[in-house]
Amino acid sequence: MIMFLIRRLCQAIMVMFVISVIGFTLQSGLGDPVRQLLGQAATDADIMALRQSLGLNDPLWLQYLHFAGNAMRLDFGNSYFFHEPALEVIARYLPATLELIVTSAVITLLLAAPMGVYCAIRPRSWLSKTLMGLSVVGISVPVFLTAMVLIQLFSIGIHVTLFPEGTGWGSWLNQALSTQGGMPAYGRGSPVHVWGVWSTNFASWRGWLYLLLPALSLAFVMLPLFVRLIRAEMLEVLESDYVRYARARGIRASRIYFLHALKNTLLPVITLGGVQIGTLAAYTLLTETVFQWPGAGLMFLDAIERADMPLIVAYLMVIGAIFVVINTLVDLLYRVLNPRITISGRPA
Amino acid sequence: MRANPMALLEVEHLDVRFPLRRGEIRAVRDLSFSLERGERLGIVGESGAGKSVLAFSLLKLLSRPGRIVAGKVRFEGRELTSLSERQFRRLRGNRLAMIFQDPLTTLNPVLTIGQQMIESLKAHRRLSTRRARIVAIDKLRQVQVSSPERRLEQYPHQLSGGLCQRVVIAIALLLEPDIIIADEPTTALDVTIQAEIITLLKRLCDEHDVGLIVISHDLGVIGQLTQRTLVMYAGRIVEQGPTREIINDAQHPYTQGLINALPQMTLPRQRLHQIPGSMPTLSEVPSGCAFNPRCAYRMTPEGLPRRDCIENVPQPVRSGECQVACHWVAELIAREPSEERAT
Numbered sequence: 251m252i253m254f255l256i257r258r259l260c261q262a263i264m265v266m267f268v269i270s271v272i273g274f275t276l277q278s279g280l281g282d283p284v285r286q287l288l289g290q291a292a293t294d295a296d297i298m299a300l301r302q303s304l305g306l307n308d309p310l311w312l313q314y315l316h317f318a319g320n321a322m323r324l325d326f327g328n329s330y331f332f333h334e335p336a337l338e339v340i341a342r343y344l345p346a347t348l349e350l351i352v353t354s355a356v357i358t359l360l361l362a363a364p365m366g367v368y369c370a371i372r373p374r375s376w377l378s379k380t381l382m383g384l385s386v387v388g389i390s391v392p393v394f395l396t397a398m399v400l401i402q403l404f405s406i407g408i409h410v411t412l413f414p415e416g417t418g419w420g421s422w423l424n425q426a427l428s429t430q431g432g433m434p435a436y437g438r439g440s441p442v443h444v445w446g447v448w449s450t451n452f453a454s455w456r457g458w459l460y461l462l463l464p465a466l467s468l469a470f471v472m473l474p475l476f477v478r479l480i481r482a483e484m485l486e487v488l489e490s491d492y493v494r495y496a497r498a499r500g501i502r503a504s505r506i507y508f509l510h511a512l513k514n515t516l517l518p519v520i521t522l523g524g525v526q527i528g529t530l531a532a533y534t535l536l537t538e539t540v541f542q543w544p545g546a547g548l549m550f551l552d553a554i555e556r557a558d559m560p561l562i563v564a565y566l567m568v569i570g571a572i573f574v575v576i577n578t579l580v581d582l583l584y585r586v587l588n589p590r591i592t593i594s595g596r597p598a
Numbered sequence: 599m600r601a602n603p604m605a606l607l608e609v610e611h612l613d614v615r616f617p618l619r620r621g622e623i624r625a626v627r628d629l630s631f632s633l634e635r636g637e638r639l640g641i642v643g644e645s646g647a648g649k650s651v652l653a654f655s656l657l658k659l660l661s662r663p664g665r666i667v668a669g670k671v672r673f674e675g676r677e678l679t680s681l682s683e684r685q686f687r688r689l690r691g692n693r694l695a696m697i698f699q700d701p702l703t704t705l706n707p708v709l710t711i712g713q714q715m716i717e718s719l720k721a722h723r724r725l726s727t728r729r730a731r732i733v734a735i736d737k738l739r740q741v742q743v744s745s746p747e748r749r750l751e752q753y754p755h756q757l758s759g760g761l762c763q764r765v766v767i768a769i770a771l772l773l774e775p776d777i778i779i780a781d782e783p784t785t786a787l788d789v790t791i792q793a794e795i796i797t798l799l800k801r802l803c804d805e806h807d808v809g810l811i812v813i814s815h816d817l818g819v820i821g822q823l824t825q826r827t828l829v830m831y832a833g834r835i836v837e838q839g840p841t842r843e844i845i846n847d848a849q850h851p852y853t854q855g856l857i858n859a860l861p862q863m864t865l866p867r868q869r870l871h872q873i874p875g876s877m878p879t880l881s882e883v884p885s886g887c888a889f890n891p892r893c894a895y896r897m898t899p900e901g902l903p904r905r906d907c908i909e910n911v912p913q914p915v916r917s918g919e920c921q922v923a924c925h926w927v928a929e930l931i932a933r934e935p936s937e938e939r940a941t
Contacts, residue, residue: 489661491703497659498698499691499718499769513708588708589753 258581262574269570273563274317321567327560331553336564340546344568346438347545349451350537351530353461354468355523362473366480366515367507370488381477388474393533397467397540404463405435434460436542464541471533472526479522483515490514516587524580528573605632605672606809607656607777612669614648614655614833623881625651625664627833633777638803638810640824640841642817642856644877648833649813653781656811657694658686674776692722695770697780701762701787705754711765712750718772737768741798760791764798771802777809784819796822817860821845829853832878832888834911839920849922851893887912887925895926904929 301307305316320326326336369378402408409428439460441449451457487493488511496506531547538547546565553561584591614626625648633639641649654660656671658678671678673694678686690696698704705714715734719725725733731750738746741764754762763783770778783799784792800823803810812823820827820841827844829837829852837850848854855873875892878884886908890896896907906912906925914921915928922928 491698491700492706494659494661495696495698495704496706497690498657498696500687500689500721501691501717502687502721505717505721510706510709514706589710590707590755 254581255578258574258578262571262578265574266567266570269566270318270321271314273566274314276559276563276566326564326567329553329561330558331556331561336560337568339549339561340564340568343544343546343549345449346441346451346543347531347534347538347547349461350464350468350534350543350545351527353465354472354530355527357465357469358472358476359523361469362476362480363508363512365473365477367484367512369477369481370484371507373485378481382481385474385477388470389478391470392536393467393471394536394540396470397464397537400463400467401435401540404433407432433463435463438544464537464543467540468530468533468537472530475522475526476519479519480512480515483518484511487511487514513587517584520580520583520587524577527576531569531572606635606637606674607633608670608672609656610670610672612652612655612671613667614651614660614664615667616664618663618881621881623879624883625833625880626655629669629830629833629835631828631835631838633809633811635776635809636803636807637826638800638812638824640820640827641811641813641830642820642827643815643830644856645815646877646880647830648880649815649830650781652830653696653779653811653813656779657690657696658683659690688722691718691769691775692773693776695773695775695778697763697766697770697778697783699782699785701759701766702754704766705762707754709753710750711752711754711757715750715765715769715772718769722773733772734768737771738765740771740802741765741768743768759787760795763787763791763795767795767799767802771806771808774806775808777811778803779811779813781813782815783812785814785816792819799823817845817856829856832883833880834888835914835921835923836889837920837922837924838914839918843919847918849917849920849927850924851895851926852889855892884908886910887923893926895924 305313308316324337328334329336329339332339365381369381372378407428437460438451439456441451441457442454451461484507493506493511496510497503501510534543534545535547535551537543538545539551542548546568550562550565552558553565609632610630612626612629613624616623616625627648629652631639641652643649651660651664655664655666656678658666658681660666666679669679673689678689681689705711712731712734715737716727716730719730719733720727723730734750735746738749743749743761743764749757749761749765754765757765763786767783780799784795787795796819799810799812802808810824812820814820824841827838827841828835829844829850831852837844837848837853844853845857848857852873855871858871859873861870873892878888878891884891886906887893887896887910890907893907896903898904904925910925912923912925912928914923915931917927917931
């Protein structure tokens with residue numbers, strides 16, 4: 251176990267090294283920070299002086315060492331735009347993104363498990379056929395379209411008039427069918443501050459309301475994939491001896507499906523989940539743009555627009571670190587889910 | 599073969615079919631037998647004879663699209679084929695327990711032995727987890743599993759095959775069932791473990807007065823474990839009687855073939871006999887006696903194929919203590935009822 255963590259740490263260092271090289275190349279290869287810092291009116295002498303003081307005249311490898319040394323002290327320099335340390339800026343924006351990702355991951359899991367199981371145990375029912383059909387559509391529809399449809403439906407609202415108004419039932423039905431709108435679709439509202447540092451949408455009803463549409467549209471990215479995966483794995487597991495044996499012991503069907511079978515399907519699901527959470531971080535860029543969700547994704551896009559190099563590099567490093575941590579957690583989860591896997595330092 | 603009012607389990611004219619697109623497979627055909635309380639019954643036959651299908655149909659656990667088309671299964675006089683899934687669940691594992699072939703794939707790999715034993719108990723009894731643990735440990739002791747407390751915390755992959763099969767037997771005994779159906783209980787184990795498991799099963803069934811149905815292709819296992827034997831061929835019973843009689847004095851040509859195919863330790867080395875041809879697939883069983891294309895006795899003394907063998911399904915006839923479904927045997931009996939028959 252300790253060996254495993256040490257091995258993981260070495261891998262993490264490798265990954266972070268590669269990312270840092272990429273980040274560094276970006277920083278040194280794109281744009282001229284001196285120009286941006288001093289503006290157009292600076293004299294050549296000023297520019298030379300700043301280049302010297304920033305170390306930009308040093309050979310490239312020395313510059314990288316300098317950069318890496320700073321990065322190790324978690325110092326990525328000041329954001330050009332915010333004029334404060336890049337990491338602090340990210341720390342301010344990241345919670346909003348993480349809340350979004352966690353909520354949509356939870357929604358995905360809560361919906362995908364019962365849907366996948368249902369589609370596997372009733373493969374011929376019209377509902378599972380519908381779900382399977384929808385999942386194909388879901389996989390193909392891009393996240394911004396889902397987001398826009400959700401906004402149209404629940405935020406702007408659709409008014410339905412199927413029946414003449416005025417008659418008792420008709421008007422009631424029209425009322426029921428129309429989506430009056432009113433779901434917030436812009437920004438985070440006013441998140442509640444807890445423990446001084448963390449401003450969260452989890453702590454108030456209003457906050458949840460703001461979170462719901464972005465989280466849903468993000469969840470619909472992963473949901474179809476997971477439903478299909480769980481269904482396929484379940485179909486296989488349901489044919490296994492131990493499921494038949496569990497039935498021969500008179501175990502309740504619900505327990506067989508959701509414990510005996512589902513637990514055996516979770517391994518590939520977790521694997522995919524680990525990868526997908528990373529992808530989610532990428533998709534939040536789109537979701538956050540559509541919903542103007544003030545998270546790290548939106549911040550990143552703005553930083554690119556402003557060529558705010560320290561911020562861009564710091565963001566890349568943070569996302570890289572998150573990837574490494576999540577994959578380590580996934581490997582640890584394997585052990586919990588499948589007792590046949592032992593975690594060791596040896597390469598598999 | 600009339601209904602026996604004393605029987606624990608009675609199967610009458612059971613017919614199991616698998617309607618497939620390519621045609622219907624009739625896995626069990628017009629099959630009847632009964633089992634007394636505490637009796638140990640063997641079902642023997644080549645693979646593909648429908649033994650396992652028969653076992654699963656008794657528990658209503660046929661895999662799709664198999665279903666019982668006709669016939670009755672009565673347990674303590676109660677008709678089972680018409681029970682709802684919910685009613686049947688209460689019997690499974692509780693009154694009718696089952697032991698599967700491969701203990702390593704039978705137990706769920708991601709749940710501990712304890713979890714699986716305790717859930718079995720809780721599925722049928724209102725018990726606290728602590729109480730259930732005590733019962734589980736007690737049963738593990740009965741099947742001679744060492745340090746049972748530790749086993750409960752272990753996962754199936756941490757146990758050997760023999761140990762797993764003991765656990766499976768302990769689970770079968772957990773709820774003191776009336777019948778245990780064991781489908782090839784020793785096939786996946788090596789020979790020394792086989793002998794232990796056979797002794798154990800025999801002892802436990804006697805102690806608990808459990809009716810045991812053992813399904814095997816291995817006449818050796820059947821011989822050691824059972825009192826009465828059914829020989830199955832292509833979904834039908836071709837011969838049934840006391841196991842001793844079947845092994846020592848088989849009547850049906852197929853049973854004789856099976857016994858001749860056994861290696862004989864006492865005889866000088868020689869080629870093993872084999873039954874010519876192979877068992878028909880269950881979707882294309884020949885007309886008449888299903889065994890007729892492979893049978894050495896289908897010719898009449900005059901040297902012509904016996905018409906009956908090719909055209910009519912043989913009905914069981916009494917021969918000594920056995921029931922044999924064979925036209926040739928029936929003819930012998932009819933011709934020389936008093937004389938000793940050459941086999």
